[in-house]
Amino acid sequence: MLLIRCPVCEMDRPELEFRYGGEAHVARPLDPSSVSDQDWAEYLYFRSNPRGVHAERWRHTSGCGRFFNAIRHTVTDRILATYKAGEPKPDLATLTGETGR
């Protein structure tokens, strides 16, 4: 069971308290009516699914209830950073450099 740091509560809490929410930084288009069918389908259904670091949404469901973002390595399951929704994605190169393998 992972320990996940909630950036709102500022505490490491067990995975059981959280709910996964899919890839992060997939912004809803501001004016969906002006988006082409193809682009809308990409927005709805296409995700990056990387083997490696992945920015993803989590919600502290059984805690503060807030959505936030995490950078997780999909192979090692290590969470390299968590940050509040709306904050910019951290620089991945710095993150992976800092935390090693």
Next chain:
Amino acid sequence: MTQPFRTAAGGHVDRARAIPFTFDGKSYTGHAGDTLASALLANGVALMGRSFKYHRPRGVLGAGAEEPNALVSVSRGGGRFTPNLRATQVELYEGLVAESQNRWPSLAVDVGEVNNLVPPGVFSAGFYYKTFMAPAGAWKGVYEPFIRKAAGLGVVPREPDPDHYTHRYAFCDVLVVGAGAAGLAAALAASEGGARVIVADENPAMGGGLLDEPDLAIDGQPAAAWAAQAVATLVARTNVTLLTRTQAFGYYAQNFVGLAQRLTDHLAALPAHAPRERMWKLRAGRVVLATGAIEQPLVFPDNDRPGIMLAGAARTYLNRYGVKPGDHAVVFTVDDSGYAAALDLARAGVAIAAVVDVRPEPGEAAALAANAAALRVLSASVITGTSGRLRVSGAEIGKVGPDGTVRPVERIACDCVLMAGGWVPAVHLFSQSRGKLRFDDARGIYLPGEPAQAQLSVGACNGAFGIAAALAEGFAAGGAGAAPAVSGEIAPMGGGFQGAVPHHRDPQKVKAFVDFQNDVTAKDIRLAVREGFRSIEHVKRYTTNGMATDQGKTSNMNGLAIAAGALDKPVPQVGLTTFRAPYTPVTFGSFAGHSRDHLFDPVRKTATHAWAQANGAVFEDVGLWKRAWYFPKPGETMHAAVARECRTVRDTGGVFDASTLGKIEVVGPDAAEFMNRLYTNPWTKLEPGRCRYGLMLNEQGFVIDDGVIGRLAPDRFHVTTTTGGAPRVLAHMEDYLQTEFTDLKVWLTSTTEQWAVIAVQGPNARRVLQPLVDGIDISREAMPHMSLREGRICGVPTRLFRVSFTGELGFEVNVPADHGLAAWEAIWAESQRYGMAAYGTESMHVLRAEKGFIIVGQETDGTVTPNDLGLDWAIGKLKPDFVGKRSLTRPDMLKADRKQLVGLLTADPAAVLEEGAQITAEATPIRGRPALGHVTSSYASPAAGRSIAMALVAGGRARMGETVFIPMPAGPIAAQVCEPIFHDKDGSRLDG
């Protein structure tokens, strides 16, 4: 009863205490401190089980968790029955009742033994895949019953488990797994400075291999005494927790380790109310793995007869339990540890017929000691076969020539053969922790590489074999103190010979076992390679090597080496199968803990639950809720009760508990705009005091929820959701509010449990409520359909909705949940003046279906759009955007052949269709042609006087009047497509 193989002295059992027990119904006596295996051996019982495929007689191979053969079932009465326990780990207690497994009619005479005589090939590698391929259908009739009866391990318990199990979460600075020399040393050193240390060991006593070394001295003290002192020191430290009988079975991310602690299995009398097992969910700052090594058997023909065991196990039986494995032993060894066993046994009076050593020369210390004890050593020799039926009676010896060929030389009579096939580090937990293993070419063993977590492996599991090396690594890992001096040790060297022992016999005609528990032979593994399997993971699955309950603790390395040999590749290039949790089997009870029976899931009850119970309600589970399903009168069937309830509602009225509907209060200056974006409907112009049916989509444009929503004030909405959808809808709303529509000032609060909801439906609904309301004008003119008033009812505050899910005049009375029962009782009393009925969820379903009202989750399945449901009227077409809007114009959403909601009327009005049944255009479905759709709702309708159904049918709205078919086992049922409404099409009854 005498114990012929018990030594006169020695061992750590309590000889003053005789412990009676039974095995397969026969009575024996052992001593306190025995395991079932050691006590049986003491009594001269070598035969303890039958093998899985060939039903070959088997004795004990090991002395601990690695045991593949001696699996037993233990019954304690009263439903307490545990199969597949390793006799080597079952502690003896007074009155223990154990049974062997996998034999019929008895252990000595087993019908299944004929499997051993069937032609070669029938049970060879991949036999599951080959033998049962054809003819089709034979599996169910022939093979499966045969396999189930003849093979398999223990039987499943039949009665519910009367025991209870508990869970504990814990934290520590250092977790030490294994309390042998390395583990004790690490624990002593780590705890010296006050760090919180937990030590877990699978055995009843700590000390591990230190308990098996009579000649070895640590700082001049006997090894066992040093261990006892170390344990005493740790016990005295308040920062240390010692857990015996505790298996670290799983190692997960971030040093999260699962421990299974056995609390009562070893007790003759079970303490009242004590849990049987405790599962520890432990998070450790640092983990020290001191899990030791597992001695490997040697793969030679007929290496599985009772009496053939691991040399290290024989030492354990002798030194820990005071039990001789036999009277005449042949020791077959690949390293010096076989000599340690031979010397111990010789001193205990066991005649060592020979030490058969595959090496041209034994190690120096071993040679000296063997010489001193006048042991007969046969170097460059192997065992090429054994004899004996229920116990080994002799070993065939072969001499290995310089070219590797084997020449038979002699037969040696014996009643036990001890195999010292080399030691393999127990890297299971290290590997589970995602650490990468590295192969030590020199010793032919896998060792822990770089750890993936804050963790260290010490002692034999790290390749540091022997007590001296283990102590040194343990103390170093604990970070304090120097290791004590060790004398008198013949240390094993690890690794050693792996693969199949060479012999001169026809390999097709002998069985040299690799995996004892799954009956996999060297021949099977070679066959798998010949048939094209290259990856060890595939070889494993094809042969089932290492896939039994012992997970290959004594077979993986030999199997790997044989496969590597057949592939002519070095071992590390063939790879290693993955180690998975649990290390040893863990009971289901332990995982379940207290989550069973009434504690399995919370039960949610509405305020009127007790009233419904007292009035004969039958309940159904809806999510966690208990809902009144129907209210049968004495002797009334469900069908009759539902028909009566439905008729009564339409004739005069009915009362229904709708409290389980989800409720969310949406509040804030931007509440209306938020509702505009989250629901398809327009909300801006809805006046306070009015309600609207709301439809919620996901971004893909599919219906995910619906409900009536009332506007209480410009900035306040009372939202209702489906019963099951409440948490999902709130999470959906929060998601958009927190991450997309962050500009909106809105607060969301779940109020599901704050309000009890009593639906009063039917022509007399207004008359019932009239005398009960206070300060609310509920007249037809003042309170029209789809309106909402706040005031008082039955003396308590209410939010009163005028809504209808039946098509009749209706109200839904919301009162604070604490007043729900009182309000219900007052309304009920009033309703009885009009002969109204209490009705349950079944009638609610029928009444709404008669009106064609959908239920999200019944008429929808996550792929249904508003248009599919004929609900375009609920879409605010002038709104620039709402969640799901853009998707509604995607090309796929506009296709004419989408499945659309229609009604169905069966040709036979008495035929009630099965919900979920497929619908086809032809009476006999045409192969390869997809179904048109499926039945979503179907009931016998009292109002229509016949059966009714709703269905999703491709292009359904263009099929009005067409006949479709519902193919069923008894033949196709014809039905006509119609509008999905079956009663009061013009809605005239809404006003009563």
